[in-house]
Amino acid sequence: MDAVGILPLDVLGGVILLWLVLGLFGLVLQNTPHLISSIIFPLGAIAALVVAGTGLWALGAAPSIAVLPLGLPDLPLHLRLDPLAAFFLILLGGASFGVSLFSAGYFRSMAGGMLALLCLEYHLFLASMALILVADDAYMFMVAWESMALSSYFLVTTDHAIPDIRKAGFLYLLVAHVGAISILLCFGVMQGGHGIGAYTFAAMREAHLSPFWSSIAFLLALFGFGAKAGVLPLHVWLPEAYPAAPSPVAALLSGVLLKTAIYGILRITFDLLATQLWWWGVLALALGLITAVFGVMFAAVQGDMKRLLAYSSIENAGLLLVGIGLTVIFHVYGKDALAALSLTAALYHCLNHAFFKSLLFIGTGSILHATGERNMGRLGGLIRKMPWAAALMLVGVLSISGLPPFNGFVSEWLLLQAFLLSPGLPNSYINMLIPVAAAVIALAAALAAYVMVKFYGIIFLGQHREKALEQAHDAGIWERIGLTWLAIVCVVLGLAPVFVVQHLDQVTRMLLGHGLGNAAAGWLFLAPVDIERASYSPVIFLSAVLGVMLMTALGVHRFYHGRLRRGPAWNCGFPVQNARMQDTAEGFGQPIRRIFEPFFRIESELPSAFDTHPRYHGRSDDRIWFALYLPIKSLTEKLSSRASLLQHGRIHLYLTYTFATLVVLLAFV
Template identity: 50%
Template sequence: MISCLPLDLATGALLLWLGLGLSGFLLGGWPTLACRLVFPLSSMVALLLSTAGFTALTATPDHLQLRGPLPALPWSFQIDPLSGFFLILLGLLACAVALFATGYFRSLPGPALRRLMLQYHVFLLGMGLVLLAANAFTFLVAWESMALASYFLVVTEHEKVDSQHAGFLYLLIAHLGALAILLGFVILAGATISQGGPFSAMLHAPLNAFWAATAFLLTFFGFSAKAGLLPLHIWLPDAHPAAPAPVSALMSGAMLQIAFYGMLRVDFLFLGKQAMWWGPFVLVVGLATALFGVLFAAVQTDMKRLLAYSSIENMGLIMVAFGLALIFRAHGLNALAALALAAALYHALNHAFFKGLLFLGSGSVLHGAGSVAMDRLGGLIRQMPQTAFFMLLGTLAIAGLPPLNGFASEWLLLQAFLLSPALPQSTLSAVLPLAASGVVLAVALAAYAMVKFYGIAFLGQARGTQHVHEAGRWERSAMALLSVACIFLGLFPGVLLNLLHPVLLEMLGQGFAVQQGLWLTPVSAQRASYSPVIFFLGMATALGLSFLLIWSFFGRPLRRVPAWACGFPVRTPAMQDSPMGFAQPLLRIFAPLYQAERETDDAGRWQLRIGEPVYRILYKPLNYIVLWISTQVLRLQQGRITLYLLYSFLTLLILLALWR
């Protein structure tokens, strides 16, 4: 019997993805054949990749090195429990997204489909290679491949000005982040950077406090640019609405989490001896990102733009848990650090599934109703009942309601906060409860935003959509798969936490408490425990008994009457809450933050345009400064060869003076 090592399975899956991308490029002239052949095979390859990830959780770490473009720059790959966990995340999400893409892209023209299939699979290949990279050279090549492929996917509709703007902004921020990561790797690798910067040399690199802090800030900045953390989030709200729905699902559900993987690999593992301020710094950045993201998600009128800001909020929550883990580890409390890190990894996987589900559902709405502008939607639950059901599950999960998966990871995070009094520093013990209250506020506002998201689009009367149709079977099967994942992770969190045990052992040398039975017990049953299955059965029983009692006493003489319309004789869609009307409380309370401006649309109706404060305060002045410097530099370009020779001569003199 032939057995394959996890690294063999993973590299084989990535090579198959590359082959499928090339096959799709060649078969793009036959769109129906290409979609029904390439994307289902891509889904099967994704399952193979996730199988490699599951196997890597319990297998011995493996390593592979191949000859690179130069003898001193080899291609180096490795697989361990940490990369295995993220391979599971990538593989399971890519499996569902590929099924959805089978039906979603079937109407795309041949030339556009050829390009998209190649770029789509190169994007998957790049993400997989980032997770398998074992030296700086391989990592950066894979990181840039991932960035470039996703850029071309964002500008799929390149004829639109909004897509061009979103793509340019994304590429600019991505390259700034890549440059910061490169500089951080140079510091960590030292002299070994000329041999490709092997990760084994970076592990616990002998750096003094200054260079360790510099490497931390550079790499955290670089990964934050891809993760969409404040203030580097500026690309994310534009890129997600511009990209096709399957691409948005992969970018939000997988690519953002791979940036978190980079932080875990570099800032947590490589920089083992951390300074005390690193954890509070990450926690503050994460909390600010979460609150900013949810406040702006709640006032959006576009479904995909709302989900983009929600991704910023969820990445902020993951960073809060990551910062809390850094704080606990810095004080030698590895058991509590394992709890916080488990909450971060759990929420990363949850976010991949429920955000992927919601982005795919938004794509179904776009194809079925022709728009994702919420002020043009309404009543979709009647025309798209199955999509509405799947979207309801995703909405409840992301809102953090039990017994779905979003609640379990957020509950673990709050349990970690409740254990913070064990810290020896009284200042941190006093401040962390305030951070916990900020997390609770972000979760509550997220529920508020998702009530608006689902209620306005799927409930009530139709506002402007006349011909609406249900999503196809491929799309529905993909959403059903992600819905099942959200339910399973919510009802059986102990299964995932037991799978995380090898990851936590690798990261901290100490795992999470083994979960047994139906109860989730972070520390001890006497302190706190939670059983999603028992909660669900109790809730279902209470609802069933309530229904039977109400029906037996009041339900038999049932009489249907029109809903009260406040005295108006005719009910019209205009009498419903609009997206901005629903957000009025926040618009009034946080008016200085939003800087809302009134404008009229093509039909002469008033609209509110929400400004981006970070762009206004930071990026706009920076843009003016760069333009001014460019204008001054252009004055040197006079078109005279004698002047250019003078510049060269003066530069040579300055270099000689400095060299001496």
């Protein structure tokens, strides 16, 4: 394959350059916005597909390395494309292909100047994410990481005329920078004072840190990347920033950016740090479980569809962290087959989440375009107005709920297998913890399905809750193509787990030195441990389901045909049915709110029974915001008001400060 001498890394470099050029072209074309949406975005999408192809190519190839002649003097930039990076490139390319195509339609109505800037930042965002994945030194990594943070900040604040969106953007930027500082410190610890050459990842792999410093590095990485992934208690920005961002951007934030954080944790924990400690795994597991349950609980009580998906992203980040924690535990105790299984599950879930969450987010974009409404309480019955969007989003909803034969089921099943098949580990506490953790995962998965029933049911089923919905139109052609691509990938990932798991083997082999081995029993059955214990064949499952459906349809057709009677459904005593009688988003979430009441900070006003214009008002807030963030905020304000005593506005006094400092330093140092 290398006969021509072209390495995957070269192709990737070309694509990254192409993205940057496309972004600049967008600026040039700002007077012809229709060209940006109908040429630049589709071209960017094709580039994304090339990235995915390159990733697939590099997954089987040997790691390729490049040193760029760019950068500071004596600090060249290093790139490296290994299976781990390749896997995430597939994810990036595949998901952004669909999102870019969707964007081509979605941003059609935007004004030229704004669209040009958005186009630039959008492609810069994609390019910087690709660079993060192939960075092979701390310097390159941080540069790409910061470009990603900044470009995504500008994307989030696209509608910056709205004050709430500016606030959300600020919160995002703040958390992103706190996280970036932590990552920088983490690299500092791993560089370990070995001089200027030690900033490359290659040198970090060689530096054998003491367990203490390794732990510090791991904790810093967990904090820094956790802030991007939305791990508790650093999740507060997600439910603000995701709804603020335009839908395709939210799709990329949740689908891809969140995965770069997971990539960072994997890279540092398994690749750069030579040894792992068992309690890291326990910490990650515990944090992941709390995050997952918290996320899904809050998702259940949301009324805004994008906020709901944002909380669901927090849940999925939690699940990913659980998979990583479990991998660390198994790896430390030498159960490499199980470690490979749980890592495979985590990676598989990364891939799945990238596709189904992007699908759902851009789906909300279509709904937003069609109705101008984000609040689910004002939607309803859209399945009749938007059949395309409804059908394609159903695929995403079924996937995220973890129903077979869709992709969400495979990764959750693998994760639960890893939990259930764990034999006695040498640590009895962990042995007791793991079944509990498995139960919590099951709870989160079930609640996620509940949330999705709410999401889909309230938006698409029933009757229109507002008159204006009569005018809703279906997604445009570009939007349909984007949605269809993501839906197809979801189905394929669900139907071909054997193929995917075989490819993931390259990654687990690289990180753990151990693959899942012969995970498949034939091409039909996925059997991660032993065909005797557990196996799964989505194709057979699907055939069975289709078979039953076909038989039923035939049966109905044969025996009932002609005697069909159409009458009002379920009108037990109600001669009139209107939209106000339907279950609302609030009402659907109510049981969860009651069950988990202590976790929410609930404000609600109930109208009195004699009120002629009854109004109901309810809010469920995050306790963490009030318990952790507001105190930090008031402390910061107090400190800065102290510091502002120094600010007089008089240059002479400032110069006197400088002068005094200089004299004191000269005299005493």
